[in-house]
Amino acid sequence: MGRSALHGAPAPREGCVALITVLCANAGVDKTYEVPNFATGGYYHPASARTMAGGKGINVARALMALGQGLVLAGFAGGNNGRFISANLLEAGLKADLIGVAEESRVTINIIDREQRTQTRIDEVGPLVTPTELRRLRETWSRSLRSSAMGIIAGSAPRGVNLEFYADLIEDAHEIKKPVILDARDELLARAIPAKPTVISPNLNELQRLVRRQLSVPDGVVAAATDLIEQGVRMVLVTLGARGAIGMAASGGAWWAKPPAIERISSVGSGDAFIAGFAAGSMERRPFEERLRLAVACGAANAESAGACEITAERVAELLAQVTLDRLGGGGPQEESGEASK
Template identity: 30%
Template sequence: MKPIVTLTINPTIDLATTVAEVTPEHKLRCEPERRDPGGGGLNAARVIRELGGESLALYPRGGSTGDLLEQLLEQKGLRRWPIVISGHTRENFTVAEKKSGREFRFVMPGPTLSEKEWQACLESLSTVAADADYIVASGSLAPGVPVDFYARVARVARKQNARLVLDTSGEPLRAALEEGVFFAKPNRKEFRDMMGTQVDDPAALAAAARSFLEQGRAELLVVSKGADGALLTTREGQFSATPPPVETHSSVGAGDSFVGGMTFGLASGLSPQEAFRWGIASGTAALLSAGTDLCRRADVERLLTQVQPVRLA
């Protein structure tokens, strides 16, 4: 397997901690925190490596928090290609409330990238993906990055004959789909907003997904439905799968784990249906990990036997 190139244009340091109860005004005494490198592409790269694949992570980083991000990625053993920027890498944090079991997730906007900085990311992508079969572009855009950035990434992928896996939302997703991607993974709400139609009914969702693929903007489409699983649509058919029941410790990174798991499967030569199983198992396995940790291979392999996609009529 060739290294899977991942692009994270707005990486973060994910901090997670636990408190007894979230209340206003009072000091909230936290338990010991954990820090992990985060952002869609970096999370996917971590999962690909955990599952036994090779990844090469491309991302901007800056300031003292950028130095910490570099240390954390070194500890994870990831191959990487950082682009130094003038701003400070952002930090997001998640607080788990023991009393209720709820998670509170606080997401920062990130540093503003100059045109020179985001252009450097595109130019570096052309270099690092010169021999890549797959590029995973995932996550929100940093301030200052144009809304058509992922569309530009799609053009780079096409020029390099690489398959682009895209996981984002809103206008950046729409703009990229106009260029065409290999594999897109919106959630149900994002897909509904993109298609401008109701998709809450399973039959309506399946019909809308088939209509989307007929437009030629992607070869594979996965619409995630949270606890209800996901719908895979290919030119050969549609498959629905539900996740095995597990005790959820944290939902942070579950979607990114799905992307990393399914891309790992595709890059390993599996059919889309079999790779879909790896995605479901990886996303579900992430729920078993605390805080900002992601899936573990042993959990993925155990859950994989419980994932059986159903072909729709």
């Protein structure tokens, strides 16, 4: 698989432990239409139309590949949309272990209006999965994780998935001593906290819903992250859109990484690119704050284009040089921050 696209270090090869398993329980078909001056009730031919496999985990996988990381995707695929997803991933060179489900995979429509600078999203709820299908996904996760260095769980889950599902997957990972990055929200996130995910990555709204209070930036965010670290989460990454992200590690204190001003086209997928950047930095054993900077650069690179996670390592490297880092108060005792990969 070549060399790391970012700084020339050898990139992981398939089959060795340097893979990342990415769980995408909500894989679907993403349609992106560009419609200038879009308004409800109108009739439009889009200025451009794109159809791709999507869902947060798939976006993360796409960004990981752009960063030169090896990965395996685990998820569901059903019906004609499922066949499209499998074919599209294959075409993109993304290795996937998809569980076939009886119901149709979902479609998400994203309408981008560059004139009014708006994004409108229509998100189908997704298939109802059966307990057998769910069990098969869990088995796939564990099996794949055994030959991976870490796992990423990204996004929502389809109907039929119990709210403890992500907690179960994290416990499975702990049993085989693999770190897990979790990007989920609401009950799936709240119920996963007792299972102690290694890393969580809520945006500010998601964090506020998790801790059930409004939070000031940065002090309230740092306080909430400190609480979560006390509950056993090793790293809390809070994304703030154009304001960047605040990250806190049990072993490395708190930091605020800020991106340069960019021209935002669509930030759909920025959170996913962010996760991929953090994971790539972890695989390369960069210090915590450098992983955070890389994550922020990836999120910004994503926001500059219409698609989700169609980033390039070259653009990420340019933006990375412009991401600033401020040390914030809080966090655990200061250790060698490069240690914080587990």
